[in-house]
Amino acid sequence: MKYLMMLYADEKVGAAIPPDQMAGFMAQMAAYQQTLEKAQAFVGTAALQMTDTARTIFKADNQLVVHDGPYAETREQFGGYFIIEAPDMDAAIALAALCPAATWGKIEIRPYHPGYGPA
Numbered sequence: 001m002k003y004l005m006m007l008y009a010d011e012k013v014g015a016a017i018p019p020d021q022m023a024g025f026m027a028q029m030a031a032y033q034q035t036l037e038k039a040q041a042f043v044g045t046a047a048l049q050m051t052d053t054a055r056t057i058f059k060a061d062n063q064l065v066v067h068d069g070p071y072a073e074t075r076e077q078f079g080g081y082f083i084i085e086a087p088d089m090d091a092a093i094a095l096a097a098l099c100p101a102a103t104w105g106k107i108e109i110r111p112y113h114p115g116y117g118p119a
Contacts, residue, residue, distance in 0.1 A: 002043060002112040003084050003092040008076040009105030011050055028100040036084060041095055043083035051077050076105055 017025070036042035056067045070077065082099070086092040089111065096107050 001086065001088070003086055003089075004110050004112065005082040005084060005092075005096050005099065006078055006108040006110070007080045007082075007099070007101040007105060008108065009079055009101065010075060011077045011079060013104075014079070015050070025100065025104075032099050033082075035098060036082070036095065039095065041084045041086055043085055045080065045082045047080040048078065079105070 014022075033042060033045060051070050052068070054069050056070060058065055080101075084092060084095055086095060089109070092109050092111070096102065096109050099107060101107060
């Protein structure tokens with residue numbers, strides 16, 4: 001079964017990290033991806049740009065409304081994701097626990113809905 005691991009962290013804190021230190025964190029994330037690949041659990045990953053580049057849309061009275069940034073104000077922002085393959089939630093949790101992002105933010109793990117999305 002596929003699981004989406006959504007990585008959350010405070011992007012203002014992240015933006016203040018010196019480039020050499022950030023490069024070290026990104027190297028940890030690359031090593032984590034290699035761990036997933038070796039476990040044959042890796043499906044995909046991506047990092048997202050800062051929330052000030054985001055737009056939230058909805059329709060009201062049949063008109064499109066576009067807001068800058070994320071809809072909800074939160075302390076932590078959705079910054080990237082991994083899609084993994086695991087036999088069950090316990091295995092997905094064990095794989096997510098290895099992710100360095102768990103040390104500086106939170107990871108939400110959610111299974112794909114059966115019958116929807118990519119196989």
